[in-house]
């Protein structure tokens with residue numbers, strides 16, 4: 001679907017901005033600079049306001065999604081169950097540090113509790129959730145993606 | 147043991163099926179309202195009399211909130227909006243998510259009854275942006291309710307309109323705060339607004355708006371079913387009804403439990419969760435939010451919304467049992483990372499303070515604290531408590547205060 005078609009599904013009122021952005025994000029994986037301007041035109045919002053809206057959200061992206069997106073819960077309960085060791089193991093495997101490097105191909109983030117604490121530590125890779133992860137499972141899980 | 151109200155039919159109901167929900171008494175209270183032509187204000191009175199308090203953390207009396215919104219609507223000739231807050235993202239809390247997994251239609255019925263009582267022009271269910279599955283579930287439920295005539299124009303062929311929409315939220319802890327949630331719905335950046343005016347005065351699109359937590363909403367049909375008087379008898383003074391508790395940590399059976407408010411921490415842990423895991427020794431229990439700690443001698447404190455000696459304020463009902471093998475430094479670091487990550491950045495004390503405190507938490511973890519750090523924590527706490535724009539900043543201060551009260555000696559012993 002083109003950006004115009006997506007936008008036309010929504011009345012051009014600011015209260016529809018969130019839902020429209022989710023739709024664009026879903027179709028293209030992110031909200032590109034080019035599309036941003038079209039969105040701004042359509043909803044009569046300034047680019048700076050749009051940018052500030054998108055960047056306050058955890059799920060809307062203003063950058064192309066990476067090939068490999070890894071998120072690890074670093075909430076208290078997952079930590080009590082050994083999430084830090086899982087994070088170390090992933091760092092060793094990929095040779096990058098969590099929350100530090102972003103090269104467009106791999107993104108590795110620590111995230112806040114998602115309420116899955118009963119089955120923690122939880123790791124989410126490209127949208128798939130892995131539960132009760134321990135360090136010895138990390139190699140096998142990551143091999144599916146590399 | 148108290149009979150179950152909220153979770154009563156959870157094992158029997160097929161969550162995706164509206165028939166299954168109806169077979170177990172679903173939509174009966176909405177039908178009652180509509181067919182018996184109940185006066186909306188009578189329902190508001192009934193909710194007020196039941197003593198129901200909001201389950202979204204602060205425990206504000208629900209009936210009172212509804213009345214303020216209705217009065218404002220009347221006075222200013224405005225529409226009331228009703229928003230269901232399904233943004234749950236407090237660490238260690240999973241009650242609202244479980245309601246969506248186990249009995250999602252109950253949320254739709256509760257919201258519909260609330261809309262009837264408030265004579266609201268629209269209901270919006272705001273779902274945490276991280277949980278697309280919950281969003282799809284609730285959207286399906288709402289569609290089914292429209293098909294069955296429980297929602298829409300002239301519902302159940304009577305002269306009552308109830309409109310409902312499910313919205314996928316922005317994702318992020320601060321969006322659970324009601325004015326941030328409203329900002330995000332209106333297309334503005336996710337940051338809290340100045341209060342007052344409070345949403346029941348001036349909320350969504352400048353209309354009086356009631357924001358209620360998912361668990362608050364599902365209590366509404368229950369109150370109509372059993373009656374306000376009976377509901378008020380459950381629980382304890384100023385905290386009526388049952389509550390969902392997310393219990394985690396060093397207990398034999400962690401999980402979600404429904405128990406009457408006023409229950410002691412001890413009873414919850416030992417009667418409901420099977421006590422501590424074998425060979426684990428209790429260090430402390432954290433209730434509701436970070437820093438609200440209770441040690442062995444305080445296990446008989448009652449879980450309640452009333453601030454008084456001998457009570458443990460429940461907040462969202464999360465209970466984390468921490469044993470002596472757990473290093474408090476790991477928890478402090480997890481909490482500090484959370485605060486730094488989730489601060490919306492609008493005000494300096496919280497944006498900068500959360501970052502500085504994370505630095506200190508990292509030094510604590512590496513056992514390399516400086517002499518200055520202790521005083522810095524205290525100073526930052528004072529600034530956060532006195533000057534931060536929204537309660538989030540105070541949550542940070544409360545967390546560190548709790549940590550220092552309990553563990554200062556242990557954490558700073560190398561100095």
Ligand SMILES: Cc1cc2nc3c(=O)[nH]c(=O)nc-3n(C[C@H](O)[C@H](O)[C@H](O)COP(=O)(O)O)c2cc1C
Pocket residue numbers: 199200201202203204205206208231232233234235236319320321322323324325357358359360362363536537538
């Ligand atoms: C920082 C912050 C986060 C909050 N997060 C939530 C949340 O995730 N869910 C929720 O229902 N209420 C949350 N609240 C409380 C809401 O602002 C609001 O008071 C609540 O939804 C009202 O519902 P109730 O009256 O049914 O409790 C939060 C408040 C603050 C200050």
Ligand code: SF4
Pocket residue numbers: 320337338488489490491492493494496497534535536537538539540
């Ligand atoms: S206290 Fe924190 S979360 Fe609240 S407005 Fe300030 S920066 Fe934002």
Ligand code: FES
Pocket residue numbers: 073074075076077078079112113114115116117118120121122237238
């Ligand atoms: S702490 Fe990891 S899911 Fe809750």
